[in-house]
Amino acid sequence: MGNQKETAVRLLSENFTAVMEARSAWRAAVQQMFRDGEPVYLWGTGQMGQWAAHLVRDMGGQLAAFVDNNAVRWGTEMEGVSCISPEQLREATDPLVVIGVGMSGAAVAAQLADMNIRRVLDMPDFYLNSLFDDLRSVNPADVAARVERCFDLLADERSRDVLLAKLEGFFKFEPGFGNQKYYGEVCQGDQYFQDDIIRFTEASVLVDCGAYTGDTMEDFLRRGYPFRKYIAYELTQQNYSVLQDNIKNVHGCIGELLAYNCGVGERNEQIYYDDVVSASAISSVGTRGEIVRMDDHLQGEDVSFIKMDIEGAERAALRGAEQLIRRCRPDLAICVYHSISDLFEIPLYIHSIVPEYRLYLRHHTPVFCETVCYAVI
Incomplete structure (x- = not known):
């Protein structure tokens, strides 16, 4: 345990301020490049590609084309932009390519290197440059102390390896x-359903916060x-409608399936959200929605498992579920990748609610996304 912890603390002590300044400057430079009209080629036409396209446009960029290895996509249009083949991309002069494929990002990066294309950004990795606002005004020594405490609480070596790898990233x-x-x-695979950590019985009551269209539910079933x-x-009406349809199409299910068209948070309130593909988040404008406090909404439920992937609202949702967690002591699978501080602050907060929890970290994609804190009694 000491080696990972000492490496992480040394890394924070030596790099904290300089890295945050460098990341801010690099993000600003890329944004300026986008605003100056640099054409952007976006590799990937799936959900991650659509998310990346939204971010590029949000930073002022213009998409020249989508690129995909799938020949079926070539010549089609998405969001008014054509998809071209990798061979067509070779015809562009020194193109700026944004990778938006998630799981196969490293393979695409290698393919682009073989094509001698050097101006490459992987959007999930570049997105890290926007995930540390809450660390800007804190004392680096205080952060190092919090990280050190988190290492001490983690239950196994694999968890400590994950925390160190994510901090180094x-x-x-x-x-x-x-x-x-x-x-x-x-x-590693099996996100949310780690058989060596999580167990289910005939009495299990699962809560899926951020259910999307039911992908986690379908995996569970x-x-x-x-x-x-x-x-x-x-939270989003569009996803909720698909989720309802998917529930209706489940046959022979041994348990009850329920869905609510609302998000979860610290208090019961009406909010607005930014409806972006699979990553909708609360915003100051946008589509109107409802947030519920699980302590109230699930007051009569004997909950045994809670999963959260709610685009950075996990800490607020946990605060709104403190009584529920203390009462039921459910197994938890909470995403900790939506801000850098989530990596250590969420495990520390879970420990403060129920100190008896054993805490694990697992990472489930080759990119920065999908790091999960598991807590079990």
Whole structure:
């Protein structure tokens, strides 16, 4: 344990301020490049590609074309932009390419290198440059102390490896194209359903916060685990409608499936949200929605498992579920990748609610996304 902890604390002590300044400057430089009219080629036409396209446009960029290895996509249009083949991309002069494919990002980066294309950004990795606002005004020594405490609380070596790898992915940073970081060495499958950590019984009541269209629910049902009730929360109306249809199409289910068209948070309130593909988040304007406090909304439920992937609202949702967690002591699977401080602050907060929890970190993609804190009694 000491080696990872000492390495992380030394990394923070040596790099904290310089890395945050360098990341801010690099993000500003790329944004300026976008605003100056630099054409952007976006590799990937799936959900991650659509998310990346939204971010490029949000930073003032103009998409020249989508690029995809799938020949079926060539010549089609998405969001008014044509998709071209990698061979057509070769015809562009020194193109700026943004990778938006997620799981296969490293393979695409290698393919672009073979094509001698050097101006490459992997959007999930570049997005890290926007995920540390809450660290700007804090004392680096205080952060190092919090990180050190988190290492001490983690239950196994794998968890400590994950925490160190994620911290190194942020604090070992050099600005420039083609410097994206991948996490294949700590990546593993079975997100949310780690058989060596989580168990389900015929009495299990699961709560899925950020259910999207039911992808986690479908994964759970496919595995054939026993359960009594599955409660899904989805904020966006569009996703909720698909989620309802998917629930209706489930046949032969041994447990009850329920869905609510609302998000979860610290208090019951009406909000607005930015409806972006699979990553909708609360905003000051946008589509109107409802947030509920789980302590109130699930007052009569004997909850045994809570999963959260709610675009950075996890801490607020946990605060709104403190009484529920203390009462039921459910297994938890909470995403901790929406800000850098989530990596250590969420495990520390879970420990403060129920000190008896054993805490694990697992990482489930080769890019920075999908790091999960598991807590079990």
